[in-house]
Amino acid sequence: MKVYQILYLGCFLLVANMSIAQNKTEKDIELQEAKVDTVYTVEERANIQRWFYERVNDMQLKPDVRDDYDRIINKYVFDMSRLNDADKNYTREEIHDKFDEMVDKMNTELKSILTTDQYVNHLENFGEIQRSVYRRWNFKN
Structure with missing residues (x-):
């Protein structure tokens, strides 16, 4: 639904x-x-969102926790998606640094609302997305 x-x-x-x-x-x-084109095509983004949605469903979050989780994820993913906007004039290295900072802030917020098992699951799931972004941008770990 x-x-x-x-x-x-x-x-x-x-x-x-x-x-x-x-x-x-x-x-x-x-x-x-x-505005700059995003890292992924519309179809790729849809596939990633579907995959992530299914992984989050597997976490079996309570409805109120799920709402908070979705709100936090959406807030940070939106900000991450705007890092390459031309008006920001960020270098590739600055984009990498700011992306990592946002992931860290997002994870800190999420850690406070998730159980240990749920948080580990989140780290694994979002880690896949993070590695995908690293590959697309040719970032070094």
Whole structure:
């Protein structure tokens, strides 16, 4: 059910964004020009999200913990996805450093809401994503 809610929200946001796009200000245009393509294609992102969603389901989080978990993950993943925006002018090394800092902050927040087993599971799951990003950006461990 949650997948359908996320897809519905995504479609709604896409339609809303398209209607708002017709009334762009100069600042909006500058921000759009500064945006850089993401590391993954839409299909790759969908596959990663589906895989991660299934792994998180395996953690059997209580509903309130799941809500907190999703909120924290989404907050940090969004910020991570914006690290290569042109308006930030980050070097490849700075992107790597900031990415690692965000992962550390995210993990610290998550550790406080998860059991030890759940946290270990999270580290394994997100570690796969982190390694994938490292491969895409050719980061060294």
